[in-house]
Amino acid sequence: MKIKYLSLILFGVSILTGVAQAASSGRQEMNRFIDSLMAGMTLEEKVGQTNLLTWDGSLQTGATKSKGVSEKIARGVVGGLFNVGSLEERIDIQRYALCSSRLGIPLLFGQDVIHGHRTIFPIPLGLACSWDMELVERTARAAADEASSEGIDWVFSPMVDIVRDPRWGRVAESSGEDPYLGSCIAAAMVKGYQRGDLTRPDAVMACVKHFGLYGAGEGGRDYDAVDMSLNRMYQVYLPPYRAAVDAGVGSVMTSFNDINGVPATANKWLLTDLLRTQWGFDGLVVSDYTSVGELSNHGLGNLRQVAARALAAGLDMDMVSEGVYKHLKECVESGAITMQDIDRACRRVLEAKYRLGLFADPFVRLRERAADRKQAACLALEAARKSAVLLKNDGVLPLKKNAKVALVGPFADSKYDLFGTWVLAGNSNEVITVKDGIARYTRDLYYTPGAIVTDNPDLARVIRYDIQGYGDPEQLLSEALAAARDADVVVAVMGETSGMSGESASMTDIGLQKTQRRLLEALVEVGKEVVLVLVNGRPMTLEWEDQNCNAILEAWAPGVQGGNAIADILFGAYNPSGKLAISFPVNVGQIPIYYSTKPTGRPYVPYGKYTAGYIDCLNEPLYPFGYGLNYSPVEYSDIRVDRYAGAGCLSVRATLTNKGNLQTTETVQLYIGDPVASISRPKKELKSFKKIGLEPGESKDIEFSVTENDLKFYNERLEYGWEPGDFVFEIGPDSKNTISVRFKIEKFGDAN
Numbered sequence: 001m002k003i004k005y006l007s008l009i010l011f012g013v014s015i016l017t018g019v020a021q022a023a024s025s026g027r028q029e030m031n032r033f034i035d036s037l038m039a040g041m042t043l044e045e046k047v048g049q050t051n052l053l054t055w056d057g058s059l060q061t062g063a064t065k066s067k068g069v070s071e072k073i074a075r076g077v078v079g080g081l082f083n084v085g086s087l088e089e090r091i092d093i094q095r096y097a098l099c100s101s102r103l104g105i106p107l108l109f110g111q112d113v114i115h116g117h118r119t120i121f122p123i124p125l126g127l128a129c130s131w132d133m134e135l136v137e138r139t140a141r142a143a144a145d146e147a148s149s150e151g152i153d154w155v156f157s158p159m160v161d162i163v164r165d166p167r168w169g170r171v172a173e174s175s176g177e178d179p180y181l182g183s184c185i186a187a188a189m190v191k192g193y194q195r196g197d198l199t200r201p202d203a204v205m206a207c208v209k210h211f212g213l214y215g216a217g218e219g220g221r222d223y224d225a226v227d228m229s230l231n232r233m234y235q236v237y238l239p240p241y242r243a244a245v246d247a248g249v250g251s252v253m254t255s256f257n258d259i260n261g262v263p264a265t266a267n268k269w270l271l272t273d274l275l276r277t278q279w280g281f282d283g284l285v286v287s288d289y290t291s292v293g294e295l296s297n298h299g300l301g302n303l304r305q306v307a308a309r310a311l312a313a314g315l316d317m318d319m320v321s322e323g324v325y326k327h328l329k330e331c332v333e334s335g336a337i338t339m340q341d342i343d344r345a346c347r348r349v350l351e352a353k354y355r356l357g358l359f360a361d362p363f364v365r366l367r368e369r370a371a372d373r374k375q376a377a378c379l380a381l382e383a384a385r386k387s388a389v390l391l392k393n394d395g396v397l398p399l400k401k402n403a404k405v406a407l408v409g410p411f412a413d414s415k416y417d418l419f420g421t422w423v424l425a426g427n428s429n430e431v432i433t434v435k436d437g438i439a440r441y442t443r444d445l446y447y448t449p450g451a452i453v454t455d456n457p458d459l460a461r462v463i464r465y466d467i468q469g470y471g472d473p474e475q476l477l478s479e480a481l482a483a484a485r486d487a488d489v490v491v492a493v494m495g496e497t498s499g500m501s502g503e504s505a506s507m508t509d510i511g512l513q514k515t516q517r518r519l520l521e522a523l524v525e526v527g528k529e530v531v532l533v534l535v536n537g538r539p540m541t542l543e544w545e546d547q548n549c550n551a552i553l554e555a556w557a558p559g560v561q562g563g564n565a566i567a568d569i570l571f572g573a574y575n576p577s578g579k580l581a582i583s584f585p586v587n588v589g590q591i592p593i594y595y596s597t598k599p600t601g602r603p604y605v606p607y608g609k610y611t612a613g614y615i616d617c618l619n620e621p622l623y624p625f626g627y628g629l630n631y632s633p634v635e636y637s638d639i640r641v642d643r644y645a646g647a648g649c650l651s652v653r654a655t656l657t658n659k660g661n662l663q664t665t666e667t668v669q670l671y672i673g674d675p676v677a678s679i680s681r682p683k684k685e686l687k688s689f690k691k692i693g694l695e696p697g698e699s700k701d702i703e704f705s706v707t708e709n710d711l712k713f714y715n716e717r718l719e720y721g722w723e724p725g726d727f728v729f730e731i732g733p734d735s736k737n738t739i740s741v742r743f744k745i746e747k748f749g750d751a752n
């Protein structure tokens with residue numbers, strides 16, 4: 001469907017593009033501009049702005065694909081396109097839209113830029129493990145720079161759904177289980193993408209998704225139902241979306257799931273009462289891929305009915321379903337949609353375009369501009385190093401330079417799988433593999449894959465993995481064992497392919513696939529030290545691996561510089577600093593699993609009868625939230641609470657000592673518990689964290705300021721406040737191994 005016929009000469013004949021928006025100062029000016037534009041629009045053109053369509057070759061994440069798009073553009077009934085191939089195509093299409101449609105309203109170009117555009121950074125769950133907000137913001141800024149240089153105005157990120165069920169494949173796109181950490185990341189990403197000024201050619205509009213509670217689907221199944229108390233929503237699941245709104249996010253994407261029976265895309269309480277009225281959001285609300293049409297599958301009626309309901313609930317833009325557009329006449333005539341609803345939705349789309357500077361210059365992001373790819377590559381290395389989490393180390397790491405290494409496993413020389421999910425523009429040829437990375441540290445390296453990823457034929461079919469394509473499994477195994485026998489140390493790179501996490505990739509078995517586990521067991525039998533490096537998109541069940549491997553490094557899908565980062569950590573050039581943004585269960589039976597559990601009336605006693613625990617397994621995760629080792633152990637001591645005058649805050653301090661002989665960076669975490677309150681409160685909640693650098697042997701005090709806000713929660717009536725009494729302050733390297741102090745607070749303000 002390539003459009004060829006328009007020449008540059010025609011560009012700009014639109015009746016609108018001459019209208020000066022350059023200064024775009026203030027809301028009033030925008031309103032005046034949009035009022036006058038809308039005064040000249042037909043009903044069909046107004047509804048057309050709500051139409052967000054795909055283009056030939058676009059990634060299709062649902063059954064439907066847009067048809068007749070160029071003809072619709074000419075009729076002025078397309079508001080935007082997403083996941084369109086290249087800059088050149090976007091230029092052609094924008095010219096066509098401006099010249100062929102009656103009003104020449106510029107199109108909006110969206111794209112799934114999730115963890116980098118051309119330069120691929122670690123998956124979001126990995127980046128979250130850096131606990132480095134400045135880094136997260138810089139990756140979003142770099143992605144904005146690259147994406148906008150290719151004509152993308154709008155990115156469908158950040159995804160901020162809280163996830164406490166690692167069976168859900170989209171955990172890879174999330175920031176993990178915690179509302180506080182998730183909120184910090186949401187705000188950092190919005191700032192990075194939007195750069196404080198959407199009219200900048202190198203800024204893009206962010207889209208926080210998936211509103212809401214998409215990560216809480218039953219059974220970890222994608223798109224599944226969510227049934228949740230309002231208290232849990234407000235306390236745990238809603239804060240990251242709210243943080244994105246408070247950070248000024250330009251758009252919000254609705255989710256596929258229902259919430260207590262009402263699908264998000266048609267949920268007036270969610271989209272209007274909460275988002276607009278309570279939170280004051282004034283940007284654009286877009287559906288997810290065909291989530292308007294899918295309201296019929298939820299049982300809400302035919303396309304005409306559901307489209308009307310979604311629009312009336314507060315939706316502005318319909319991704320791919322074309323429900324409103326197709327049924328507009330009937331809907332207006334029957335009163336299912338009011339003109340106010342249509343005007344509101346159309347206005348919001350136009351406002352987004354205005355804010356992005358598209359009326360002033362429809363080509364603002366469509367001019368040849370080179371993004372700084374060199375700097376982005378350095379950033380990708382920094383991000384991959386900081387995202388990796390050392391889960392176990394009995395002293396085998398760091399490896400000695402020039403050690404004789406047997407490098408095995410299906411991901412040891414893999415390129416594409418280091419990208420992970422959602423990569424549209426990255427070039428996997430640029431990926432530094434683990435083998436490339438390790439070769440920088442030792443010449444004595446023998447590589448052999450040793451096993452295939454999986455021999456499960458059903459799984460292989462879905463993830464498009466060629467079971468037959470890797471030769472005889474016995475031969476692979478014996479080569480790996482021979483290499484292990486001959487080496488000083490075995491480095492096994494195992495985990496998941498890109499397709500095993502992400503959208504529509506829920507799994508019930510989240511351990512290593514049998515083929516890989518068999519190889520690992522055989523390698524351990526050889527008797528050499530075994531270092532397991534994981535390349536994957538979700539927390540896995542690793543009890544056997546924890547007991548039998550000498551070290552485990554969780555590298556996640558680390559992006560384009562992954563191999564370098566992994567090798568730097570394995571050989572000690574970088575002291576690992578990542579901390580888990582999500583708990584790792586011992587087994588699937590423990591799911592849902594998270595650290596901020598509530599107390600019960602029968603407090604948990606390991607294997608205790610008539611207490612809130614399992615009788616065949618502990619309640620504790622294998623690796624807790626916040627956990628991550630480094631090469632230089634840090635000791636925590638002397639926690640204390642001080643009041644200081646007039647500041648309206650308390651100070652909670654502890655002393656940290658670097659007991660090792662390497663410089664280290666520690667992410668120190670503050671948790672607060674509220675043991676007596678009007679409702680049962682979680683035993684602890686993350687309230688702050690700080691990074692601190694320590695030289696070998698050095699001691700430093702760390703101080704957290706605690707204000708009233710840190711003690712607030714939603715009570716029975718969903719009022720947000722704090723209740724005087726005892727609080728427990730915990731400081732530590734993770735959510736479990738903390739030191740704590742109990743302290744009574746009656747009042748902030750006067751005594752302080």
Ligand code: BGC
Nearest residue numbers: 061062112156209288289503
């Ligand atoms: C996903 C969204 C994505 C959209 C557009 C959907 O299937 O849920 O996260 O932004 O497709 O590609």
